[in-house]
Amino acid sequence: MSTAPTHEADVVIVGAGISGLIAARTVLAAGLTPVVLEADDRVGGRILTQDALPGLPVELGAQWIGDTHHRMFALAAELGVPTYPQYDDGETSYDLAGSGVLRQSEFHSRFAGELAELEKVFRLLDELAAEVPPEAPWLAPAAAEWDSVTAGAWYDGQGLSPVARTLLEICTVGILAVPTVEVSFLHLLFTIQTCGVTSELFAESEGGAQTTRFVGGTGEIPRRLADLVAEHLVLQAPVQLIEHGADQVTVTCRGGLVARGRRVIVTLSPTLAGRIMYDPPLPGVRDQLTQRLPNASAMKAFFIYDEPFWRADGLNGQLISDVGPARMSNDTCLPGDDHGVILLFLEGEQARTYGRLPHDERRAALTAELVRHFGDKAARPECYVDGEWADRQWTRGCYNANCGPLVWTTFGQALAAPIGAIHWAGTDTATQWSAYMEGAVEAGERAARAVIAELT
Amino acid sequence: MSTAPTHEADVVIVGAGISGLIAARTVLAAGLTPVVLEADDRVGGRILTQDALPGLPVELGAQWIGDTHHRMFALAAELGVPTYPQYDDGETSYDLAGSGVLRQSEFHSRFAGELAELEKVFRLLDELAAEVPPEAPWLAPAAAEWDSVTAGAWYDGQGLSPVARTLLEICTVGILAVPTVEVSFLHLLFTIQTCGVTSELFAESEGGAQTTRFVGGTGEIPRRLADLVAEHLVLQAPVQLIEHGADQVTVTCRGGLVARGRRVIVTLSPTLAGRIMYDPPLPGVRDQLTQRLPNASAMKAFFIYDEPFWRADGLNGQLISDVGPARMSNDTCLPGDDHGVILLFLEGEQARTYGRLPHDERRAALTAELVRHFGDKAARPECYVDGEWADRQWTRGCYNANCGPLVWTTFGQALAAPIGAIHWAGTDTATQWSAYMEGAVEAGERAARAVIAELT
Structure with missing residues (x-):
């Protein structure tokens, strides 16, 4: 030595x-x-760009920035890394609380009441989060009360319908990457407050945290x-x-x-x-x-196809589901590249359960979910890549730490x-x-x- | 190297x-x-015997064994370490939910209904804990449900009176050394099950976990x-x-x-x-x-007097209170020694709050609590010793780990x-x-x- x-x-x-x-x-x-x-x-x-195919990088870690990420926009400009917008044309595919697979338009009309419930909770969360000083959450007027209850228990107390409660869980786990009963309600409010408002945090388009990507990869x-x-x-x-x-x-x-x-x-x-x-x-x-x-429990899985076939069907490549191994997905095709790329998120319970399965079993379960939402073409990817973070010795869990x-x-x-x-x-x-x-x-x-x- | x-x-x-x-x-x-x-x-x-005065050891860590600790009794016998019973004559002093300081007899008659509520909860806890396999708590029939709620939230759901709920918190924090909202209900049931029944765990006399001490110190x-x-x-x-x-x-x-x-x-x-x-x-x-x-948050503080003056007043040296820095105490005099020794427990919130105070402020706050319960003589100890575990580099918290x-x-x-x-x-x-x-x-x-x- x-x-x-x-x-x-x-x-x-x-x-x-x-x-x-x-x-x-x-x-x-x-x-x-x-x-x-x-x-x-x-x-x-926690940024890890890896070629799925030659010249086709995917993001096993951090991927997006959002419109209010001013420091990151400035940094990218300074470093000479161009950005491009996340693809968001077409409809999301839903399957929630036993609804079966439904397109966004149908889901929205059938569950308009439930979505209104959700909006009401988001507004309430925004109001409460505004009372949390992000540099000292323990000074919030109701800090002691909010820190004594889990976010999940607080959600359960809102009298929501099963569809609204399920959507709320999926949205939140999509941010925290752990089930909501593992974090304190104060921590949830802190998270919202450090990001601005729930619409910043949860929305995928028009001002959310996931609007913009980096040319060449994060x-x-x-x-x-x-x-x-x-x-x-x-x-x-x-x-x-x-x-x-x-x-x-x-x-x-x-x-x-x-x-x-x-x-x-x-x-x-x-x-x-x-x-x-x-x-x-x-x-x-x-x-x-x-x-x-x-650290939380998150995993990303990418399916690469010869084309983004879902787009022709009017779909945006996003799914929101409480059925399969992934609760959400994204179209993460690259600009100037013909391949179709779908990213499936495994977060919280799903990352833990499916992350421990053999690679082929995990891939098969994810494939079946894609086929249900996007049709038979989804069964024949050119390539599949996934990445788990708890196993990585120098990271030990993504996306972040929760209280x-x-x-x-x-x-x-x-x-x-x-x-x-x-x-x-x-x-x-x-x-x-x-x-x-x-x-x-x-x-x-x-x-x-x-x-x-x-x-x- | x-x-x-x-x-x-x-x-x-x-x-x-x-x-x-x-x-x-x-x-x-x-x-x-x-x-x-x-x-x-x-x-x-986590065993640390230290002389408070020459020849007068106190236990800053593990102290007692109970009647069903068969391995420890056998080990003590094998090693030639005699044991002696924990002193338990006289009345406990209570001050709970605004009751003011009351002797045990008065507290028991005034709050007989509340104590009956508590007994009912203990019986229910025993029933549920019996369904938890101690070698695999995740296999309990209701494991998923019990592990999704905190022990504190489960307690809150039992419809208890303030006195009963407070007593339940104090009993439980006395075991877990963290507030009950920090642990899952399944973990609480696991803890009860590994110890037998609640009466084993919570009782200080007749078969509890704290009946017996070691001559010369643990x-x-x-x-x-x-x-x-x-x-x-x-x-x-x-x-x-x-x-x-x-x-x-x-x-x-x-x-x-x-x-x-x-x-x-x-x-x-x-x-x-x-x-x-x-x-x-x-x-x-x-x-x-x-x-x-x-690891949990626990601290013990010892007051040494020239005699166990509380015994003459018919008190056993125990207090149970939700007022001061210590929620519980014990008479921990040594056999064959004339000194009076009171041990105050700081557990969970109290260990954190008072453990971070300067030594003299902590001692003063504890002294005031002792005086309230045991009279003015408590203000004049011959010596005071306390021990915090989170600061100790190779332990980092007592008594144990909680889920x-x-x-x-x-x-x-x-x-x-x-x-x-x-x-x-x-x-x-x-x-x-x-x-x-x-x-x-x-x-x-x-x-x-x-x-x-x-x-x-």
Whole structure:
């Protein structure tokens, strides 16, 4: 181990996802020297663009930005990554609460009352979320009450019809990637508030969080960011130990690599940040927080066809269903490419159940669901790719961390507060679009600015 | 680091709490060689006996055993540690739901109806818990339903009076050490079932879990166990990495110490076990489980007086209150010693709130509560000692790990199931008296037997 190199820097940054790379760039721009230690053999963290076929990349991780993701739009422009709109022509296919497969128009007319119920709940959620300070959810006037009940129990108390309750669950699990009984209602309201309003969060078109994609794949963002800090980046350097003093940190990786600096910014998800050994040890409140912020359970599966055959049938490639292994899907064809690409989301319970099945069984179950909604052509994809995140050693779950009851009100103050020379970033510590790429940028910038202010 | 020693053994055991020490002893008795790696500078884990005054030990951690803790009684006898009964003469002092301070006789007559409500709930809990297989709670007939609701929400649904609901919360938090809205109802039923019935769990006298103490302190148990395996025990060896193959493990500690063996038994609490780096990495289901089993929040505070003055007033030194920083207390005087010792429990919310206060403020708040219940003499202790567990780097919370909604049904199967050469122990993996010393013995023996069967 004595042969492993030692890196000297002003700021050691743990993790080369967007938050870490943004922090490195910001530190560098201030005339300080960063070193970024990434455990994996690649940058990007929860962004993972992978070729399904040559020249046909799919996004196993973060994929979209939305209209209010101003930091990400600016970043893409700066990095020279063009964007394009998510395809959204045609009808969604539904199968909910025993309805059988119905086109959107028919579903909407048959369940107009149920959809109105849902709208009413969304308005109420917006009203309540507006009372939650995103930088301090524990200060919401009703924080204690909202943090003592699960989102699922609160939903159950709204007197909704089965169709409305099911739709509400699907919408919410599509964001949180865990069943709503696993998170506190305050956490749900926090999530809504950091994103603006429910229409931003849940809508897929006209101002939602998933309107826009990146030419060449989302992976272009971290790749180009990494190019800007390339000489300060070390891959395959899993951090095991952070020794810290008032103005000095020593960060030791598996294999013996050591980085020394004056500050460290840890950008890992809270649960992974909690696995690092700290010397001196961190206060109990911080430690118990990281025991209580589990990463969610999400998985994406892509079917590639020779053409987007559903479009000719007037369908937009989206399904919303409570029947099969995927509750939602998307048309994720590439511009200038003839292939048809359908993305199926497995989130929460589905990610867990089907994620543990053998690959072929999972694929077969997903295929059957596609055929039910889009017809027999769906049975003959040219290729199939899926990606699970809980198995990935340096991520251990997507999309983000969620709080169960009483975590925000009891431990929330330890989420982003620096501890001596240690600062925290990563999208889970953001106050705008937490859990999104937008939040990763915000958090990386915030932590970098705080460190720069201390060091310059 | 090349100068650090390498230990060769058949079985590497991580953690020198009761579970690890029992496993080591069992392995040794089978003719195999163990090596126990303990991060701390002492054995015992969540047992911590400390002298408050010379010759007057108090228990900052595990303290009692109960009549059905057969393994612990046998172990104490074998190790030559005598036991003695918990003092329980006199009346408990109550102050609940605005009642003001009342002696037990008065409280019982004034709130007879409320106590009857509570008894009815206990009987119902016993009935439901009997349907939960302790080795596989997810197989309970109503597991999905019970795991989707918090224990707190289930309690709220029982239509109880404020006094009964408050008492129920205090009883339960006294076991789980977290508010009942943080745990799933299935987890509560599992806890009851692994202990027998609610009367075993909640009762302090006549057959409960806290009837019997150890002469010289609970610490005598791990100390004498450690003596039996002394030459196989390494202290101050925090495990950072477990490399594992079909029949080979290499365990690396901070500082470079390496232990090699054919099997490893990890006896840490699940959350701490999840912080070790494993190579190859563990499956997602195991990893996400360890993200979802936070250690609870408990703290004990001891007031030592020149005599147990409350006894002369007909009081047993117990209080049950929803007013102050401690919801319960105990007379924990030592046999053959004249001092009066009162133990105050801070559990769940109280441990968090008061545990973060400066020492003197916490002591003052606890003193005021004692004075209210036991009179002015309580204001003048000879000495005060308290102990918090979340701050302790190698424990990070007591008494045990609790599951929120859907953890048991979705991830529970990964709790104790070996993964190749890696076996799991620790009281949180036990099926009888999980979370108690009794469970630690069971789990240590179970893991050791499994390893012995594989190696001999």
